[in-house]
Amino acid sequence: MPEWILLRPAWLLALPPLAWLVWRLYRGGMTGSPWHRWIDRRLVRHVVADPAAGRRPRLALATALAALAAVTALTGPAWERAPQPLFRGDSALVIVLDLSRSMDVEDVAPSRVARARLKLADLLARSPADQVGLVVYTANAFTVAPLTADTATLTLLLPALSSAIMPSQGSHPSLGLEKAAELLDQAGLRRGELLLVTDSAGGPETRELVARLAARGLVTSVLAVGTAEGGPIPLADGSLLRDRQGRIVMPTLDEAALRRLAAAGEGRFARLSADDSDLDHLLAPLEGRAPRAAIEAEARGADWLDRGPWLVLALLPLALLAFRRGVLAAVGVVALIPALVGLALVGLPGTALAASADTLAREWQAVAAYRDGRWPEAAALLEGLDSERAQYNRGNALARLGDYPGALAAWDQVLARNPEHADAAYNHALVSALLAAADRQADADGADADGADADGEGDGEGAAGDARGDAAAGMGDTPGDRMGGAAAAARAALEETESLAASDDPQAQTDPAGGRLLPELSSAMDEPSGDFAADLLEQRLARAEGDPAELLRRRFELLYRRQQRDQDGNPTWPGDVAQPW
Known part of the structure; x- marks a missing residue:
């Protein structure tokens, strides 16, 4: 036979006053009317009408059941024990x-x-x-x-x-x-x-x-x-x-x-x-x-499981009976009034609410276009929106298109409003570094070309003419094609870093000059932070297919980018701060 126990039996003291209240509710009737002072109690119910006479017994019964269920739940009835260790090691x-x-x-x-x-x-x-x-x-x-x-x-x-x-x-x-x-x-x-x-x-x-x-x-x-x-x-x-x-x-x-x-x-x-x-x-x-298992086996107890909260479910049907007919409908209509007014205002041109709804719709359309790889459409939808979030996402879309100056301008607006925007600052520094590296490479290529022209002037003129003709014929309509040599070289450098990041060779992923690891640069453009980062991260985790090594590598990579601290700032071996092993 199961053992029963009340964890908080003192709540039983609440039953007598509750019983008195229920009795007063049932017998109250006309006691509140002034006529009971002048008319005999046996005749008052036949002389004076009592509109609540029919409901009073049902109300008293419902109140009694609710009070009994509530008090029983508060007493904490229990009939099952759960084993619990009384000792917890701290080693x-x-x-x-x-x-x-x-x-x-x-x-x-x-x-x-x-x-x-x-x-x-x-x-x-x-x-x-x-x-x-x-x-x-x-x-x-x-x-x-x-x-x-x-x-x-x-x-x-x-x-x-x-x-x-x-x-x-x-x-x-x-x-x-x-x-x-x-x-x-x-x-x-x-x-x-x-x-x-x-x-x-x-x-x-x-x-x-x-x-x-x-x-x-x-x-x-x-x-x-x-x-x-x-x-x-x-x-x-x-x-x-x-x-x-x-x-x-x-x-x-x-x-x-x-x-x-x-x-x-x-x-x-x-x-x-x-x-x-x-x-x-x-x-x-x-x-x-002392062995942990032996100590826990000797020092184990059993705690009673409190089943009182389950009795609260019995109060739900009684709570429904307490509502009057039509009250829920009236509350629902009143609650819907602000929403109905808002829906009416959305259709009115020139209102602030309509403008806000249009802005929000454009941002959602831009998010969908970005996720589908339609970056020109995403940039066009975000153009003209003045919010910090819209400008940041527009910069990401322009960077995907190769319009690095436009992306830098968009991120500049974000940083002017919020200098603490870490994602915009990171992307801005990344693209600036790529453009600077591309400019240096372009200068070096120009110097080599000048040397080649000095060696063969006649052939150089013909080659230059062909190159100018090919460049003019290859001009496209995308922003990246209209940017010039430095930006195009930056885009090529970015694609090169992405290919290096995909390599399995640890030495190929290390900057020959001993600088930052190239996967950090490529992943920052491949996974732009902000509104679009969560979806891309979810896609990469799905590709991991439960591989613990891949999951750990992705997790450590994200934490590493947050720390923004690499081996250049951390001494590894004494006297050598850039040793890559």
């Missing part, structure tokens, strides 16, 4: 994994990053802490998973982790450790364990950081991956990564520096091994505590 471990290109070295078979993934899978299978988080880093740090007790999900994400999913390159372990500390702070934990899996100790700032974290109660241990001999970094096309001087890069493992880093963080150091001796040493402080 936390955040894994900080290095995904720089040096982790692709094959001095430990099959590669450093592959061995690190296998070792982390063994670590997660041992469930060393109550909560485990995962952070990856290169020149920027990203959260793969916050603190969670679901280690099975983390294990499923491990095969997707590689240097190819990272939007930037370099090795900055201090950023990864800072991100790990943020995860612990967000979880409200004052103590925790950090496990750095890397082949590089970073610079002095990393040792200073782990010392500060240790003073806060965050212990940093190190799992070193690699060998002292090192090895070359293989690229996707089978070649080996070289530095700017053309020498093959050979990252080695500085075990002494990593040991000093672990000592500064008051943690433990281990070198990756084929057996579990490294994990036994690193996880000894965590596994020395």
